[in-house]
Amino acid sequence: NILLIVVDDLGYSDLQCYGNVLVETPNIDRLASQGVRFTNSYASCTVCSPTRASLMTGKNPVVVNITDWIPGNQFLEGPKPYEKFIVPPINHELPLEEFTLAEIMSEAGYKTASIGKWHLGGEGYLPTDQGFDLNVAGYSKGSPPSYYYPYTRESRDDIITPLELMGDSLYLTDRLTNEAIRFMAEKREEPFFLYLPFYNVHTPLEGRPDLLKKYETKLEAHQGDTILRNPHFLAMTEAVDENVGRMMLFLKEAGLEENTLVVFTSDNGGLLLRGEPDNRFIRASWNHPLREGKGTLYEGGLRIPAIVRWTGHIEADRLSEEIIISTDLYPTLAEVAGVSIDHKIEGTSLLPHLMHSEPIDRETLYWHYPHYHLGMPGGVIREGEYKLIEYFEDGALELYNLVEDPGEAHNLASLFPEKASELLQKLQSWREKNNAQMPTPNPAYNPDLNP
Template sequence: MFVKSLLALLLASSGMAFAAETRPNIVFFLVDDLGQRDIGCYGSTFYETPNVDRLAKEGARFTDAYAACPVCSPTRAAVQTGRWPQRTGVTDYIGAAMKPELWNRNTKLLPAPYSDRLAHDEVTMAEMLKDAGYATFFAGKWHLGPEGWWPEDQGYDHNLGGVDRGGPYGRGKYFVPYDNPRLPDGPDGEHLPDRLANETAKFIQANKDKPFFAFFSFYSVHTPLQARPDLEKKYEEKRSRLGLEAKWGMEDTRQVRLVQEHPVYSGMVEAMDQAVGKVMAKLDELGLAENTLVIFTSDNGGLSTSEGSPTSNLPLRGGKGWMYEGGIREPLVIRWPAVLKAGSVIGTPVCSPDYFVTAMDVAQGKTPSKVDGVSLLPLLRGTTLPERALYWHYPHYGNQGGAPASAIREGDWKLIEWYEEGKKELFNLRDDLGEQKDLAAAHPEKVAALSAKLASWKDEVGALMPIKNPAYDPAKPSGRAAGAPKGAKKKKKK
């Protein structure tokens, strides 16, 4: 309680910095493809996530937290740098066609070019914290460039598993052998999320006497869909006991899952939760929980329209790859017992670039020349943030059926601009969380105002645009159409 009392005195004056000896440790959990509604404390009644639910009970649950992009690599760049993806150049998942001339799908537009690596001159969260005296550690998925641009080249003292891949594509997939050049194989039967949790706990143990930053970036719950046999069996029995079965709707040309009941995906979610629990147990064991800032979030919405469509994001519309809420609204749980009131629920809209600035604030890190996020520390202290707009720009086609688009959210209003047809949709998220009622025709003045702000932001960040595809043939199948929407066996490396 001494630490908490000292911090309370320091925080009494908003202009007073943290004393060096009280700067918090930071543990960041970034889960891949986890939808907001995949967590018990966000309403899932099928998946079991007691450890994340405990984090929310002991900290704060954010209801309106967003990823910076509906696919992974751009969001990861935003988390690492505190900057909009458009400034870093990483605007699509790395592995997609990088230039318009490489595009071979029959779509109305050619996607914009993007960078396939996070540039070395970008200041990462690890570089900022290392400069502030923190030991730094990375475990899991990186997907921000080829060798030479991996975590150890971007400020992380240790890297366990972070390479160019977007998923666990070794022979054993989520089990040994991993075939990962930055993760030596463990014993037969070892499960990847448990291994990464063990490595994170070892790092915490070794650095318990100084400020540390552990970034646990799950490969879970990304495809390939593969669970521990015991957990898959558990959820098969649970599905049968509850009488659940798959139900489908449509999102444009794609089938979208309407019910959470996929046994394999459920097992993947629970294994992720168990890994979180193992790291939290190490903090408890070492007496570090009180002054450790824990952040838990995801990189994009749940996979509901492609590659087995294993989860449902309802009542949110769409999912990964889409500009609707199901593609960008994320779980965000933050725990910091020394500062944050347990059981808080925070409705302020926040986004991926904010985490860098928050870590910089609490660690007294040096400010890079340009960051776009804002510190969430006032919210953690129980006060407010100035109102602001949030923005998205995805000038690409993902693998999930979505199309090139931009969006802005300001207050309760959200505008989506779709580039294929030049259509604009307007939603009031307070009254219509599921984005079912387009209000653009009824509120032309709001459309005009938000469109102007969105256009100004795109200019400021140097957003690149898709262009017309001269080879598009409307008589041929669309490159946005679904392949086999119920085919859980089909995999795509993203």
């Protein structure tokens, strides 16, 4: 069996096992101690939809032309006058011709379910249109109107579908876990693939009331850096942990622990700040020691937690510094299921590394984000210890040695111009080879209007 848990917007240091001293995540910490915890794990993009497309296809977001969250800021609001570029159009649905992870698993005889966030298209492009037998709570939107029952909000007219209201008052994360456990219990005699993309810890930041009270009290007594911490966010994180614990307990009691591969990860770096005065929308994640967060091309936007456990098959309590990325899960899970991939993908199977500690045979990772978010349009290449960021508006280059400077405090581009030029050429060649769409000039551009 395969259980793939993806936590929305969970930052690199948002778990205790990754260094967070405020949040309590004993169940996820235990999961890490029972398997492999990665310290150089990357999301395929700095925002959600592209990474989810990569998980489903094993391809770079450029290849499926989903390079921004769906539908994207400029699609909704148009280009702002101080934005130099009009961003390229993207697919608003994962193309049906893509051979998804769910379709691979179905071919191998697995029962499949997607329970939680989808954000890869609406009607006609839902999980059940992409190979899943069951879809619970996955629809076109990227966040729920509310985590509180009945999961609606006056300012939004959408309803999480299909999510049958049960007449209880469960917190959304608890409810999704109930559905996940029900699915695993019903399919326990057959191989199953459960994709569980929690909506937590994405906005709206709404902690479960009992956990919210706990962290409000804890922050009052804590003497560290708490002014930027959010009790709602911490409560939402512990709610995930609690529900991971519930699922691990089910697997153990059902006798499925040794026959279930568990993957726990995120879709992008943690959200650092919001502009609203409402205290539910102040700074949330804690990406220390990494720079910035979601929506930027720095490590805080791209590096994410990743834990893999397969009791009896993978050595426990391992720490891996191998560089991995979201696309790797597609070939990894396919290999676990015994399925050969005969079409082109970008991912590399992690199974030899997980099972035998073999090094991962890959030199270079690429990102392409020609959109405005909390950062500017640009591209990234990481090769070995070096990372280069290219910004499209002014051609600015930033070069970092991530081994010596994981916080990206020292731009080395002027000190090592040859290395910067070498990486830039590789990045630009990769874009050309993959027909990466670039932004075009904004005819209404006026930098004087930038607030």
